[in-house]
Amino acid sequence: MVIKDITNYLEELAPLQYAEDFDNVGLLVGDYSTSVSGILVTLDTLEETVNEAIAKNCNLIISFHPIIFGGLKKLNGNSYVERVVLKAIKNDIAIYATHTALDNSKNGVSAKMCEVLGLENTKILIPKKGIIKKLTTFVPTNNATSLRNSLFESGAGNIGNYDNCSFNMIGEGTYRGNENSNPTLGEKGKLHTEKETRISVVFESKNETVILKSLQENHPYEEVAYELITTENIHQNIGMGMIGELKTAMDEKDFLLFLKEIMKTDCVRHSNLINKKIKKVAVLGGSGSFAISNAKRAGADAYVSADFKYHEFFKAENSILLADIGHYESEQFTKNLLVDYLTKKFSNFAVILSEKSTNPIYYI
Template sequence: MQIKDVTNYLEKLAPLSYAEDFDNVGLLVGNYNTEVTGVLVTLDTLEKTVDEAIEKNCNLIISFHPIIFSGLKRLNGNNYVERVVLKAIQNNIAIYAIHTALDNVKQGVSGKMCEVLGLQNPKTLIPKKGTIKKLTTYVPNNNAEKLRNKLFEAGAGNIGNYDNCSFNTTGIGSFKGSDDSNPSLGKKGEQVFAEETCITVTYDSFRESTILKTLFNNHPYEEVAYEIITLNNKNQNIGMGMIGELPKELNEKEFLNFIKETFKTDCIRHSELLQKSIKKVAVLGGSGSFAINAAIKANADAYISADFKYHEFFKAEKKILLLDVGHYESEQFTKNLLVDYLNKKISTFAIILSEESTNPIYYI
């Protein structure tokens, strides 16, 4: 199995097109055609991570955070980023980063937080725009059913809990082929009026190349008329953060102790206690201060994330309990998520959970 086979599985879970524009995801070091000997899964790629990969005969590191975030102008080993990249290249080890692509999928980082907390009925906190597209095409009535079914098979027509969704109207299409044409209906130079079906389907943006290939391969016309529009509709299955409900209400002290135990930390920074029960909980792995207002708007009793600045705690405004559990702590379960997923897909070589802690923050 080659690296591209492994990354294809990962991109079915978390398409790279779902990553934020500022991010740097995908294969950062290495060649997609390299044969894989083993995979090491980690939150961060440090020098000791590369050493661990060497020791365990893994030539592919799957890292949540990208080791190369901004452009590298030189590779002299003058900082930890350059040293990691140099060591990986020298030892023929590839590095793949998934980061916000995994943040933005329902089964991703925040979804895993919901799972470990036992949150029920989890939903996306900030649904993402621009990930749904609409295809409209025109096909002879006799070919409409076949084409429509092929588009469904390719993943078009999925809306939330429903699939095989489309809108169809019939009408009359017209065309006249030039001397260089090869029309499937009528003859060159002949004006043709054909009974056609207009088929409209929506699809996730990452499927576009597959959808278009299916359209062209199954449409009878030499020149396929089609339109693609990017919709502003929010995608309820894609986006940052999640929100769900605890199985039973907890008072604030019980809730804080539960979070300390679950996230394996003795230190939680939190906003003022409000002397109310906690039932509805919003979560977002990593730096999540940008979603405080979204959590309040969603009527969450508490919001768990990381990297809140001093003044951001004032945003609670006695409406919500804000918990900063730490960046590493909020994302610590991501490694397990990826290992469990890949183990279900691949059995030809080892998928290893890194034993090294890459948390750069210590508490006294």
Template structure:
């Protein structure tokens, strides 16, 4: 088992292409070709996490938050980031992080919060833009079916609850190869006309390499004519935050107490109560002040997130309740997602859930 085997599994549910531009995700320390002795899964990577990895003979730490976020100009051990990096390198321990790639996943951080709170009919709160691309190509009609099937097998043609979606129309193409060409159909130097099928399919941007590989392998021509364009269509399952519904509405205080107990929150800072029952709930793990207006626009009765500043509570505008449950508390179950995924994929391999509490905030 190599590090690349582990990261490939993670990236199937949280492709790094969907991480936010400001983020630093992927293999931060280590070599993809390294043999893995064990995997320690944590929310953060601190010195005590590296010590735990050493103790449990794990040479790969899979962490939600990246320990290296901005550039490191020196490695002198003068702060906790440098000390973690130095200790990991000295002990041949690799560190991998996915952060906002998992935030943007339909089965990631926010899906877990919805699961814990028992929310149904969950949908993405802020769909990510520019996630869908369209491929068009021109294939000899007799080869159209085999090329289409190859593209579908590679992941193209999925739209919501439908797969194998494509648009096709027949026409004719012309070409004339030069002296260096080796045409599969026709002869070089002669103008050739071929009955062709125009095939158009959409795909998620992280699949582009696989899609093109499938196209080139299945297409009979020496030179494959194709084009790829970005679409503005909204992807239903990629983006930040989620909104769902309780199976049965609850009174405000009852729901806040339910959230406090269920999410193991030491306390909840919230905006003014509105005196109406809670049914529709928006959630966003981590710092979520930027999505307050999105939660309002989607008709949420309450928005659960963290790191809300004093003046940002005013943005509730008596349209919903803003509830700050704490950054760690909103993301604490993230490592359970990763352990479950990796354990199912590699049932006979050492996938260990860190027992360390890395919450830097304490309450009196």
């Protein structure tokens, strides 16, 4: 088994196309063709993480956070990032990061938080834009059914709970091939009119390569005419954060104590108590202050995330309980999620949960 076998499966859960533009996800160190001896799953990749991988005979580290975030201009070992990369390379250990690709997954970081908190009726808090594409092509009407079916089989035409979705319109297409052409229908050098069907389908950006390959392989024309656009439509099942409901409403203080216990944190920073029952809860793993307004608009009674700044607590405005449980604490169960997911597929392969805590923050 090689690294590409592992990452192909991992990217079914967290396609790299889901990642935010600022992020750095995928294989950061290593070669996709390398045979895998074992997998170590961690939240962060530090020197001690690489040491753990060496000790446990794991030559692939799957990390949530990317050790390389910005560009590296030198590899002299002068920073912890450089030292990690150097040690990994010297010991033939590959490093793969999922980060916001997994953040935006329906079954990713925030979904795991919801599971741990026991939230029901969950949905995405901030549905993602820019990952739904639309393909329009023109094909002889006699070939429309077979081409349409091939596009469906490649992943096009799936909208929510529906599949095989398309729009079709019959019209006339014209073309004239030059002396180097080899037209499927008509003759070179002569203007040809053909009864054609215009087919339009939408699809997730992660499927673009396979869908365009299917189009080229199954379209009868020598030159395939098509239009491809990225829509501004949101995807209801992909995006940052989630919102759901507790089985039973709780008092604010009871909810905060529940958070402290279930999320295994020594400190919960929170906004002013407003004597409000907590039933509807929004969550977002990691730095989530940017989504406070989204949680309020969604009608959440409480919003659980991390890294809120002083002035951001004022945004509660006596309408929502803001709870900062800590960055590491909000994402700590992510590595369990990844181990469970990989183990189901590679049940006879060594997928090891890192025993090391990489939390850089301590409380006294």
